[in-house]
Amino acid sequence: TELLRQFSKDKKHLFFSSDLSSEQEQLKQFSEKIFQLTGESFLQTQPFGSWEALLRYIFDHLVQKIPLIIIDEFPYLCISNPALPSILQKIWDEKGRESNIFLILCGSYMSFMEKEVLGSKSPLFGRRTGQIALLPLSFKDLKLFFPRYCEEDRVFVYSILGGTPAYLQRFSDHKTIEQNVKEEILNKNGFLFSEPRFLLIEELREPAIYFSILKAIAFGRTRLNEIVQETGISDPPKVNKYLSVLRELRIVKREVPITEDKPHKSRKGIYLL
Structure with a gap:
């Protein structure tokens, strides 16, 4: 969010920060943001009633004057209306390619952004022109x-x-x-x-199991069999699946001796936070 604010501060832009309110409230807030930039009086008394109407207004009218559109925490909008990615895809295919719009979708839910926005099963798949996975500062x-x-x-x-x-x-x-x-x-x-707990609850469906795995690693149980014993989860493949999710979220990493010919199959791998 801060990176986007710094990037946009000297440019004509619309910056909308989403929250977990209802779809109607989100549309009202977004309409108010557009009103602040355009002065279109109808938006005060008659906010957009659907995402399709709002997005069409942006593509048909707003981007002529304000080409940079930033939607922060895009996943929050999709929670209230799961069809939003397909609505955006439809309008993008109609108007986006010929528009001068610079549309940025940002989200802190890494798994959602990777699967529902960038993933091959997402309606928006193949329509991105770039992506940045923000890594920690050095x-x-x-x-x-x-x-x-x-x-x-x-x-x-x-x-x-x-x-x-x-x-x-x-x-x-x-x-x-x-x-x-x-x-x-x-x-x-x-x-x-409480930040670790909040992060896992946001991203994962079974946070208690992931907590037990992270706790085991933190206590020095870094090999798969040690993690299985420490957590009491009797099924090693299941633990492997949980570890894979934690690796995707960049919470856990797997290290293998450099001498291993096939590191992805090696049994000498250890897991570290």
């Missing part, structure tokens, strides 16, 4: 967040938080690392205390 970027910390302290911070900007912003170099950890991670009211 260690060298921490200087911008924590100029007062020494290099060693920044190593500690990076080992705790990784490179996610939203997490890095919760720590302050006006405080010690210990103070930051106590306030933001160990404090039950801290922003980061």
